[in-house]
Amino acid sequence: MALWAWRTGLSATSVLLSFGMFPATASASVHAAEVFTTGISGAAHWRLGNVQWATVRKLAIPGMLGGALGAYVITTIPAETIRPIVTTYLLLMGAWIVWKAIAANATSAEPPSWVVPLGFGGGFLDAAGGGGWGPIVTTTLLGQGTKPRYTIGSVNASEFFVTLVISLTFLGTIGLELWPIIVGLILGGALAAPIAAYVAKTIPDRPLMLLVGAIIILLSIRGLLHALG
Numbered sequence: 001m002a003l004w005a006w007r008t009g010l011s012a013t014s015v016l017l018s019f020g021m022f023p024a025t026a027s028a029s030v031h032a033a034e035v036f037t038t039g040i041s042g043a044a045h046w047r048l049g050n051v052q053w054a055t056v057r058k059l060a061i062p063g064m065l066g067g068a069l070g071a072y073v074i075t076t077i078p079a080e081t082i083r084p085i086v087t088t089y090l091l092l093m094g095a096w097i098v099w100k101a102i103a104a105n106a107t108s109a110e111p112p113s114w115v116v117p118l119g120f121g122g123g124f125l126d127a128a129g130g131g132g133w134g135p136i137v138t139t140t141l142l143g144q145g146t147k148p149r150y151t152i153g154s155v156n157a158s159e160f161f162v163t164l165v166i167s168l169t170f171l172g173t174i175g176l177e178l179w180p181i182i183v184g185l186i187l188g189g190a191l192a193a194p195i196a197a198y199v200a201k202t203i204p205d206r207p208l209m210l211l212v213g214a215i216i217i218l219l220s221i222r223g224l225l226h227a228l229g
Helices: 005-018 023-047 053-073 083-102 115-128 133-143 148-173 179-202 205-228
Strands: none
Touching (some): 023 115, 023 148, 053 115, 053 133
């Protein structure tokens, strides 16, 4: 669930919303499934040595706080208000990653900056926007020149803790419904997680960043057109 998970939340929520589901219910269903898929993903990345626990701690704690707040907010404010802003941000970050991949020094040995505020903001938008932890946090860190393998692994590992708190917040406010859909998302994520973690480990940095940037740009353009339409 490395590259695949980056858009699972936003894409799955968009599909559920297209069927007329309330934004809060859609976000709650997707995050309930992601508790299991992010756990599998984090474990796969840990087994392959892709996780840096210092980064996980800096992201997970503020991410859980932001996620709880976002889950509460979405019960009162429609997610469509936030979605165009998130999608535009992702489009810009996708372009930034592609530029960094083409540049001479695509990765940096310097530690990333603003990790704690990034975790809080990513958690809030993930819950309030129906998804986006991976795209927001991972693309921002990659945009700073971090190593893709460890960035993807650490973000996926921290996402488990963020998603767990978001799901518990939804459970305590509006409850969880649509278990057949939740189970389907769990099965798809469980199958994809080990494969994606292995891909993140084996593909060289520059091609991986180009692939990530291109996917984010294309999906963000599609999402932005859908939101504006």
